[in-house]
Amino acid sequence: MKDWLEKHLKELNVTTSMERPEGFCRLGYSEEEWQAIEVFVSIAEEIGLKVRRDEAGNAIARWETEEKGTEDSPAAAVGSHVDTVKGGGGYDGVAGVLCGLAAIKKLKEEGFVPVSPIEVICFASEESSRFGVSTIGSKAMSGLLNKDDLADVPDEDGITIRQAVEGMRISWDAIDQAERPETALKSFIELHIEQGTRVEDAGAEFGAVTAVACPIRLKIMIKGQMGHTGTTPMGNRKDALVAVSPLITFISETAASLTSSSEVPIVATASTIELKPNVMTVIPGIVELGVDIRSVDDDLKREMERLIRQKCSQLSSEFGVTMEVNTLVDNPSIQLDDGVRKKLQHAGETLGYKAFVLESGAGHDVMNMAAKWPSGLLFIPCKNGLSHHPEEFASLEDLEMGTEIIAHYLKSEASI
Amino acid sequence: MKDWLEKHLKELNVTTSMERPEGFCRLGYSEEEWQAIEVFVSIAEEIGLKVRRDEAGNAIARWETEEKGTEDSPAAAVGSHVDTVKGGGGYDGVAGVLCGLAAIKKLKEEGFVPVSPIEVICFASEESSRFGVSTIGSKAMSGLLNKDDLADVPDEDGITIRQAVEGMRISWDAIDQAERPETALKSFIELHIEQGTRVEDAGAEFGAVTAVACPIRLKIMIKGQMGHTGTTPMGNRKDALVAVSPLITFISETAASLTSSSEVPIVATASTIELKPNVMTVIPGIVELGVDIRSVDDDLKREMERLIRQKCSQLSSEFGVTMEVNTLVDNPSIQLDDGVRKKLQHAGETLGYKAFVLESGAGHDVMNMAAKWPSGLLFIPCKNGLSHHPEEFASLEDLEMGTEIIAHYLKSEASI
The missing domain is CATH 3.40.630.10 (Zn peptidases)
Structure with missing residues (x-):
């Protein structure tokens, strides 16, 4: 055999x-x-x-x-x-x-x-x-x-x-x-x-x-302000990558904590990122983040999405950027x-x-x-x-x- | 005229x-x-x-x-x-x-x-x-x-x-x-x-x-472990993007705080990022981050680089990834x-x-x-x-x- x-x-x-x-x-x-x-x-x-x-x-x-x-x-x-x-x-x-x-x-x-x-x-x-x-x-x-x-x-x-x-x-x-x-x-x-x-x-x-x-998939578009990395003082920036970094941490930590308090696990991953312009001398003006959320408990997935949207709204005000969350896919399990x-x-x-x-x-x-x-x-x-x-x-x-x-x-x- | x-x-x-x-x-x-x-x-x-x-x-x-x-x-x-x-x-x-x-x-x-x-x-x-x-x-x-x-x-x-x-x-x-x-x-x-x-x-x-x-420029290579976003439990991941996110925040906050305690300003920017494989269904296994640091005070730039290296070494152990910091450019002002x-x-x-x-x-x-x-x-x-x-x-x-x-x-x- x-x-x-x-x-x-x-x-x-x-x-x-x-x-x-x-x-x-x-x-x-x-x-x-x-x-x-x-x-x-x-x-x-x-x-x-x-x-x-x-x-x-x-x-x-x-x-x-x-x-x-x-x-x-x-x-x-x-x-x-x-x-x-x-x-x-x-x-x-x-x-x-x-x-x-x-x-x-x-x-x-x-x-x-x-x-x-x-x-x-x-x-x-x-x-x-x-x-x-x-x-x-x-x-x-x-x-x-x-x-x-x-x-x-x-x-x-x-x-x-x-x-x-x-x-x-x-x-x-x-x-x-x-x-x-x-x-x-x-x-x-x-x-x-x-x-x-x-x-x-x-x-x-x-x-x-x-x-x-089956996944919920989000595409989150963060718009800040491009600027010269050498000439824009730290206090005067709207860096889209700096604004989104706490969100990446949040997604990982929240999936872990929801898993430990639920009957079935949930996983959530910020798996793709695109920066514009992605050039050494320019402050990132735009970031597009792709997020993949999975659980057999559809309510748990939706709770995760809600928490992500809430966090985005908090981070937008904190960093003076805009964050637009689009749901690409929302397939029931x-x-x-x-x-x-x-x-x-x-x-x-x-x-x-x-x-x-x-x-x-x-x-x-x-x-x-x-x-x-x-x-x-x-x-x-x-x-x-x-x-x-x-x-x-x-x-x-x-x-x-x-x-x-x-x-x-x-x-x-x-x-x- | x-x-x-x-x-x-x-x-x-x-x-x-x-x-x-x-x-x-x-x-x-x-x-x-x-x-x-x-x-x-x-x-x-x-x-x-x-x-x-x-x-x-x-x-x-x-x-x-x-x-x-x-x-x-x-x-x-x-x-x-x-x-x-x-x-x-x-x-x-x-x-x-x-x-x-x-x-x-x-x-x-x-x-x-x-x-x-x-x-x-x-x-x-x-x-x-x-x-x-x-x-x-x-x-x-x-x-x-x-x-x-x-x-x-x-x-x-x-x-x-x-x-x-x-x-x-x-x-x-x-x-x-x-x-x-x-x-x-x-x-x-x-x-x-x-x-x-x-x-x-x-x-x-x-x-x-x-x-x-003139800048110090760093290329930081973070190596974690790729994996399926749907099948890898949160507690079992070495996500290179999750590991690097606190570094991006750290770079921005440290430049701001060094500026407020120094005679001349310093700026530092995580301006480029490349993810591998950068695919919705795969946990980011490798991240390459580009960092641009500038000040007319060369000692201040070197202090910033030292703090970044220190933070990388802390984050490597915390997230079970490797972080390799390469100095691409170090031009005196x-x-x-x-x-x-x-x-x-x-x-x-x-x-x-x-x-x-x-x-x-x-x-x-x-x-x-x-x-x-x-x-x-x-x-x-x-x-x-x-x-x-x-x-x-x-x-x-x-x-x-x-x-x-x-x-x-x-x-x-x-x-x-």
Whole structure:
């Protein structure tokens, strides 16, 4: 099993070695992503699955039941993605489709005969790094894609989503036909690396996820006054960077203190900053700060946003600058299916692995699928919690554990 | 006089209107700078000066004395530059060469006959915005140009100083031949917009400058740990931006408090910041902060640097990050000639203008000239102290005042 996982891990990453100092780069709807999806298709066919590409470019590999009359029954599905951020790792996404395929192979070798069909889905364009829009393939499949809003969103080279999609020989106008009826699937699960260390920190071996924390994202524009760094006395400045610094501290400290007084954690990060003019001899006149806030408790996120707005108003008067807070994104968090979560947890525990029940701080394809089908998410550990990074790593042991848990879960899910 | 100033102000800015929302862009050793220097040459020739371009591209316009035998006497010189930063204003530099030329015109019209020659010098490449190196032309003239260190310094397009200079049909290898002997000049003065509001704030009309505060510049590299903003608990982070924020506040507050307890002011600015990866979903792993420190009191600058280093070491332990402080520049401040300062002050006061004696927080060509010749610097006010900005503005009244002060000063300086 480990040999198979290792070999196909490299194949799905279109590489001969997982040691890649520069990481991987398979952006959504790029030739590089398409190449990896083609590898997925070959492996799926190799283990005897029938594969089709849908109208959004998702690849759906299906194990048809041998019992006549149940071909059209709702399928038990598992899936993830193979695209990456720039300089990303080889496990985020890939681990999910790899373990899904490996689980099928294992079930076939064991002579398992499914009653319901089983599917492994490789979604297109999960990462938001190219267009600032995530999970395009799974949005299309679950009917959540807002085609008109997205068509003209450009990447950093000015290529729009529509152009990128059509570059992959997919019709943008027909992309929403990828939507599947509720009756197509009976459930959906995704396996993903945790991208954190809470499972390990809890002394557990895998995570059974209850909910996906979707973000509130703020863009805060601070306008002060540019001036010469040498000729503007300290008492006569409206330095936008000096004005915003206490806010960065405040965001970090407030998230920590809200976490310690709440039932579920909240994280908040000032993650991007742009200075104008960002020149050694000029006092920063304008700062744009990007803030990412996540918790599965939507009220807690809104409380955090309220406290940030309050602090901005206090800092504006204190430093004589203006601070304008724009809410870019305010997505309610997604509850996953409790039944599916318990089945996944049970499957793992039956196999002797210790479970930790937690929420996901990151978004995944499963959050779209959960809008239409009972859905679950399984975490396997990754080294130091590192992801979106060339040193992202999950052990073959943990990939094998993930495969076993999926196989065990599917065995019961596809038996009725 | 005002009409002449207004007309030639526009000509030197190669524009038909000073209202330019996008500002001016005449980078050092660019075609745009060269075009403005050519305008300087024509105006100088129009008013009867003999102009030569030296080996560094500086233009030297000379009013030869009519008394035989004094042609080679040391000249009384005045000058500044015509290059700008990107999106700069039309007065920084231009005001100095314009008022210099206007003063000569005035003296000629009054029938003044100089005993010593008079020169108006238009220096090449004063701004540091293209190569990060300032005052290249005046460095060359005063023998301070370190040719070997500079040759390969690139601009943001990768063009080196050597390439840019040679693109202007100047031999890089011969550029140091622009150096002039001490006997070439008897003194040098520069008129410049203040780029601050201390003259106005003091209720005065012009500034007589005692010294030029040269900067200490630091580049501080903070290394924390990247991580997913959604999956890394608050207590488990090494956020480089959170770690550096208290430093930004500290720099601003410490400069203010050192100023209030010292005889001369100090200014310190965290003016540039670069985040890696600067992506909404990733905790900032690396921050690079640029700090500019200026005072005419070099000990005070060094004390500020010491306090910053001390604070960095405290913050490193507190936030579990590394902070590496590199001193990019540590230039001792330049004392200007007290005699020349008094003559300028006297000239202005004789004409009925109120003087304010101050130091310059910004560097100017005069700081290089002061290394070799008795030198002085005259400030005229500029609106709201704004410079390096499209809205930079000095009134025609103040340009006329500057012209009169230079003319009055030159009349006595060139009479012996």
